[in-house]
Amino acid sequence: MTSYILKRLLGLLPTLLIVAVLVFLFVHMLPGDPARLAAGVDASPETVELVRQDLGLDKSMPQQFLNFFVNIVQGDFGHSLRSKRPVSTEIAERFMPTLLLTLTSMAWAVVFGMIIGIVSAVYRNQWPDRIGMTLAVSGISFPAFALGMLLMQVFSVQLGWLPTVGADSWRHYILPSLTLGAAVAAVMARFTRSSFIEVIQEDFVRTARAKGVSEKWVVLKHCLRNALIPVVTMMGLQFGFLLGGSIVVEAVFNWPGLGRLLVDAIEMRDYPVIQTLVLLFSLEFILINLVVDVLYGFINPTIRYK
Template identity: 70%
Template structure:
């Protein structure tokens, strides 16, 4: 398992280099002059040129990229153009609320998706299957921002049970996590059902039943392990989807996370913050894929030999 993990970690290095180059070039291709933004609208050309020199923008792109990479290795993501604070500090302040919201949404989405998917597969073409898949289709079809506004109107405005903005208590996580995780839960339910139905039809499952094993033992010992392999891959992909989808949900609920920080930075053309957030989101995707690969190998040891 250790050798397998090392192979996957070293395999991330080329992808990480490509991500670094892509993020660097993306920000430099955005319209606008960062030096002019820092100098202000009333600055003259000489002042702008002086600030451009101080920011290193008068260097060639390869020189700027090497300076950027060296600073990253030292933990320096640059300084915000808007409030003149280190980007790493701004991201650190917003990281925990976003990660907690994402993890909370993913936990209930996985539990709900697996339970509904397994029940639908075991009782396929019966009323539990029809009910579960109807709920799943509804979850996929309803946009996250619309669901969020409906939940706010119902539980915050009409009933007054739950808060609609902020992140200061566990009650604040309920509505945003439901909004963020609804689509993922629906996808997980449908994917789990399809995976279990496919495995249930295999010969080794029929053999286990022919031996007289109980249905519970057949599902838990023979079906579950094999059906979970593609489901684990889907979990990793959907976790990455949640990180991206949190931007919209955070805007709806005024959530103090990285998504709202990214929206504010784009509106204010705060390029260092945009660059740092995009790089962090990309790195999180890479780490999620690594975790999925390792979990994949733990579930199916034969994969480690490939």
């Protein structure tokens, strides 16, 4: 297991290098002049040129990438073109709100998604299954931004129960987490149902029932553990999507997180912030996939890594 983890960690380096090159090229293809945006609309051409030199944008593309890569290796992610603050500081201030929102969304989505999936599998083709899968399809089909605005209209504007902007208290997390986790709960329900249906039809389940084991114990002990592997895979991927893909929800609720920071950085052509955030999101996906693979060994000890 240790050797496997070390090999996967070493595999991070070429992957992140490729991502860094692609992100650098993509960012510099964006329309707009960062020097002009940083200097201001009314700045003279001489001032814009001085700002361009100060930002290092007057150098050639290979030189800019080399400086960017060398600085990253040294742990220096540069300074924001917009705020002039270190990029690491900007990201550190926004990371916890996004992480807490992601954990909150993931927690309720996994619990409700697995419950709906298990009930739908046990009562396959009956009314609980039809209701559960209807909810799952609705959760997948409904756009996040539309769901967010609908929840704000009902629970904030009309009823006045919940706030819509900010992250100051637990009440601020309710609407964004519901919006962000709805699609995840739907995906978890469908995957859990599919996995359970396959496991329920296995011989060891029929043997357990033939021995007189109660249906509740069959589901919780014999089926749940064997059905968890594909569910854990999807759980890890969905967590990565939530952590790096909450941009729309954070924009709708003006959430002070990484998604909102990325939107602001793109609007201002803040190259260092954009590049660092995309690299961070890529690293998160890779590490989450590694954690999911390691969890396989704990869920099913028969799995061995070579």
